Amino acid sequence: MLYTILKHSHSGLRWILVILFLFALIGLFRVAFRKKTCFATTRRIALFTLIVSHLQLIIGMILYFISPLVIFSGQSMSNKIYRFYLVEHISLMIIAIILITIGYSQAKRISDELRGFRRMFTYYLIAFILILISIPWPFRGLGAGWF
Ligand code: HEM
Ligand code: HEM
Structure with missing residues (x-):
């Protein structure tokens, strides 16, 4: 039950995040x-x-411990889907979220606003690319859907 709610929220929030990113970057x-x-x-x-x-x-951190797709075993590494959720998805997404946080915080602290926004644009752009790469889009054959 909790799993279903979290999984669908996580999946739906992806779209809100992608749309917000487009507006933020523009x-x-x-x-x-x-x-x-x-x-x-x-x-x-x-x-x-x-x-x-x-x-x-x-x-995502809660899902990581309750999802049937995250199996803590060496054998997961030889399965494309299990490896994706055990290692690839979490690591690239965390790097992306750290970049967003650094970009936003630095822009707040730099007194020259224009320079701060340029810095934030660079961080957000790299984060967005990492996120697009790490989303399990249906065409990647990772067992996830569009929503
Ligand atoms: C920008 C951040 C993120 C986005 C846009 C994102 C997006 C997604 C999407 C679209 C799915 C597929 C859901 C489905 O099956 O329909 C998914 C699954 C998953 N994500 Fe994320 N994710 C993000 C960050 C994270 C982080 C940081 C973690 C771990 C700490 C995480 C852990 C998981 C897990 C464990 C699943 C598998 C759920 C399952 O189907 O059993 N995600 N994510
Ligand atoms: C594991 C969970 C989380 C971690 C590790 C985390 C970490 C951080 C860090 C490091 C900052 C930057 C502080 C700074 O430099 O100013 C921050 C800011 C922020 N986070 Fe989180 N956060 C988490 C969850 C959340 C959640 C669940 C929300 C809200 C839904 C949230 C909303 C915010 C907001 C609003 C800011 C402040 C932005 C500002 O400076 O105005 N965070 N977080």
Whole structure:
């Protein structure tokens, strides 16, 4: 029961995160390259992106210990699906979430706002690429669906 709820929340939140990322990156790009001066809205969208990514971290950490797809055994390494959830998904996603957190926090601390937004754009862009690579999209044959 708990597993089903968490699994579907985790799967659905992926879409919210991807959409927030697109808005955040477009906003950060436009601010960073002076095409727009709306700092407050862009910072707020970047904050929502950070919060949803932290939510995914919490839900993912619980799933990691209750999911039937995470099997703590050396033999998992020779199975594509088991290896993906045991090692690949968690490690790349945690790196991505750390990059988002560093990017957001640094931008807050740098006094030159424009420089801060440029820094945040770089961190968010790398994080987004890592996340897109690590999502078990259906076409990757990892047993997960679109929702
Ligand atoms: C394992 C769980 C979590 C860890 C390790 C974690 C870690 C962190 C770290 C290191 C920061 C940066 C602090 C800074 O430099 O200012 C942060 C900020 C934040 N996190 Fe999390 N977090 C977790 C879960 C959550 C959850 C579940 C939420 C909300 C749903 C959340 C929301 C936030 C918010 C709103 C900020 C502050 C952004 C700001 O500076 O304004 N986090 N978190
Ligand atoms: C940006 C963050 C993340 C995104 C977008 C994401 C996305 C996803 C998606 C789409 C699935 C497939 C769900 C399905 O079967 O329909 C999944 C599964 C899973 N994720 Fe994540 N994830 C993230 C972070 C994490 C983290 C940090 C962990 C571990 C700490 C984690 C652990 C898991 C586990 C264990 C499963 C397998 C659940 C199952 O089907 O039994 N995820 N994730």
